[in-house]
Amino acid sequence: MADCLAVDCGRPAPSPVPAPRSYEGVEWMAHDFDSLLRALLDRLPMLAPDWRDRSEADLGMVLLELFAYAGDQLSYLQDRVALEGFLRTATQHESVRKLLRLVDAGIDPGQAAQAWLLFEVQGAMPLWLPRGAAVATVAAGNEEPVVFETATDAVLHPGASRIALAADAPSTLDGLQIQCAANLAGAVGVGTRLLLQQSDTSDPHRDGQRAPAGEWVEVAAAAYGAVTTLTLAQPLRGSYLALGNPQAGIPPARVYGNAVPATHGQSQEAREAGTGGPRQAIALEHAPVTQEPVAEGGTRIALEVLVDGEAWVEVDDFIDSEAADPHYRLARDNAGLVSVQFGDGVAGAAPAAGASIVVRYRVGNGLAGQVAPERLVVPGAGWTFPDASQRVLAVRNPDASYGAREPQSLAEARLLGPMRLREPHRAVVPADYEAALAQGVTVQGRRIVPLQTHARVRHTGAWNTVFVSVDLVDRRPLAATPGLREALEAVLDERRMAGGDVHVEDARYAALHLALEIDVQAGHFARDVRQAVERALVGPLVQGLPFFGPGRFRFGQPVYLSDLYAAVTAVEGVRSVSVARFKRLGDRYPDREAQGVIEVGALEVARCDNDPAATENGVLFLRTRGGKEG
Known part of the structure; x- marks a missing residue:
């Protein structure tokens, strides 16, 4: 009986491990047909010494040559697979894309050209133009026409096609108003984009290439009547004559409405039935697929996949996809052709047998969409x-x-992709969160860049939250611009550390209450000096930044009385200045003239707008002595 103290009675005795196979004498460097065939022939005397026939007609030699040929092919594929695993030697688009993802980089897919179209329409009622309406250039020679499609749904008003001016534009000194000789109620409203141009498109002899470019304006307010007065969001840069100057050959100025954005690309459609099998792929016939710009910045591919009328979702891969998830991925080859790939029923759903698969996409991308002015003149059919x-x-x-x-x-992507490792893509300290918003965000087609930001970390229970205060150029709260807070938080969310949270909030302002007495030099008008001092402190200035202008004071930066003295005495005509009040706005704050400094909190920004309609943002009193009256 075996000794149970020496042998584990509850387990069977281990079986002997077979000796490893010997590869002695194998030529590992044999990769091509000739070297593989030579290696096989050299091995024959050891394995089959009686086989001595080496003629090409021998069946054994035929088999050896087939094995050498198969080995040659496998060796090539083995080398190619190994080389595709390194960015330096990869040659396939998908290999380079996956390798760059390891360093948070990617291959820029390019972007389609954009253009603004003006429509001249007629009718008893407005026209509804759905998104995707196509216009094109006139084909010249062997060149294919360049097709653009409208990017949004639009309502076209006959009365807004060409509008005459009732008075020269601008009609006010600030350049913010124009008067139109028509009642534009219902046709032009707040946010409408218009083109003001000193030329008339009704002239059949006008050369579009020589027409003055004019300028685009956006309507901020409108007063309707027989003459419609439009207030603009930005002042006009030029002047426009309502009647023109026939003697000088200057045509009347016109306002053109019905402006619709469009992007380069022509709609295509691919239809195929589901096979029910795993990894079904649909190769698209046309390329390159359009990359449409989005209002938030960046681009998106103009492609959608419908399976039995249901829209499926694009993913980068099927790693996180469940069996029933309606996901698909896109694969590109080196020629730019795209194929749509579905899951296998385990990682991502597979379309059922006989399912109707519709792939709608647009073709047109890159510099091929560069079009000169007045060239998109051919409306699409239908x-x-x-x-x-x-x-x-x-x-x-x-x-x-x-x-x-x-x-x-691919060559540029391989060269520049690894450089992303030198760029910080994770926000670790508060300064990283502040730097992440330095480039701003795009909201509703408008780029918004914060003047300054201040981040701080606070424990809010189970985790830390980074609060980022944002000081904007217009000093408006974040809630006044829909989507702005979400866009800023989305930028920070991409960079935040795991296990934390981010929250963007409005900057806190420390409103000031100031009263100054100014002694005016003889020979200067007191009123002019007073206005100059007010402009130097709160603006507006033609050049430079006022003392209390946006961005002048940083978060937590105190206001020193000496700096205020220097700003006022630098104004021409000021002989001296004395301070009657120097404090924060509110009865609970004491006067700080004796201390010579107004302290603000670390999360506050000093502010003094002196706006009579918003006194909560700071008050400035100015009193003058001496000088001339008038």
Whole structure:
């Protein structure tokens, strides 16, 4: 009986491990057909010494040559697979893309050109133009026409096609108003984009290339009547004559409405039935697929996949996809052709057998969409409207297309991709969160860059939250711009550390209460000096930044009385200045003239707007002595 103290009675005795196979004599460097065949022939005397026939007609030699050929192919594929695993030697688009993802980089897909179109329409009622309406250039020679499609749904008003001015523009000194000789109620409203141009498109002999470019304006307010007065968001840069100057050959100025944004690309569609099998793929026939710009910045691919009428979702891969998830991924080859790939029923759903698969996409990207002004003049076919009187008379692009960008080449991606390792992509300390917002965000087509930010970390229970205070140029609260807070938090969310949270909030302002007595030099008008001092402190200035201008004071920066003295005495005509009040706004704050400094909190920004309609943002009293009256 075996000794149970020496042997584990509850387990069977281990079986002997077979000796490892010997690869002695194998030529590991044999990769091609000739070297593999030679290695096989050299091995024959050891394995089959009686086989001595080496003629090509021998069946054994035929088999050896087949094995050498198969080995040659496998060796090539083995080398290629190994080389695709390194960024320096990878040659396939998908290999480079996956390798760059390891360092949070990617291959820039480029961007389609954008353009603004002006429609001239007629009809008894406004026209509804759905998104995707196509316009094109006139084909010249063997060149294919360049097709653009509208990016949004639009309502086109006949009365806004061409509007005459009732008075020269601008009609006010501040350049913010124009008067139109028509009642534009219902056709032009707040936010409408218009083109003001000193030329008339009704002239059949006008050369569009020589027409003055004019300028785009955005309506901030409108007063309707027989003469409609439009208040603009920004002052006009130029002047426009309502009647023109026939003697000098200057045509009347006109206001053109019905402006619709468009992007380069032509709609395509691919249809296929589901096979029910795993990893079904649909190769798209046309390329390159359009990369549409989005209002938030960046681009998105103009492609959607419908399976039995249901929209499926694009993912980078199927790693996190469940069996029932309606996901698909896109694969690109080196020629730019795209294929749509579905899951296998385990990682991502597979379309059922016989399912109707529809892939809608647009073709047109990069510099091929560069179009000169007045070239997009051919409306697309199939434009029909409910009323017989509704018709599109003309369409044009007053400006050249813009924003086109070519896709990044694989060579450039391999060269620049690793450089991303030198850029910080994770916010660790509060300064990293502040730097992340330095480039700003795009909201509703407008780029908003904060003047300054201040971040702090606070424990809020189970985790830490980074609170980022934002000081904007217009000093408006974040809630006044829909989507701004979400856009800023989205930027920070991409960089935050795991296990933490981010929250963007409005900057806190320390409103000031100041009263100054100014002694005016003889020979200067007291009123002019008083206005100059007010402009130097709160603006507006033609050049430079006022003392209390946005961005002048940082978070937590105190206000020193000596700096205020220096700003006032630098104004021409000021002989001396004395302070009657120097404090924060509010009865609970004492006067700080004796101390010579107003302290503010670490999360506050000193502010004194002196706006009579918003006294809570700071008050400034100025009193003058001496000087001339008038």
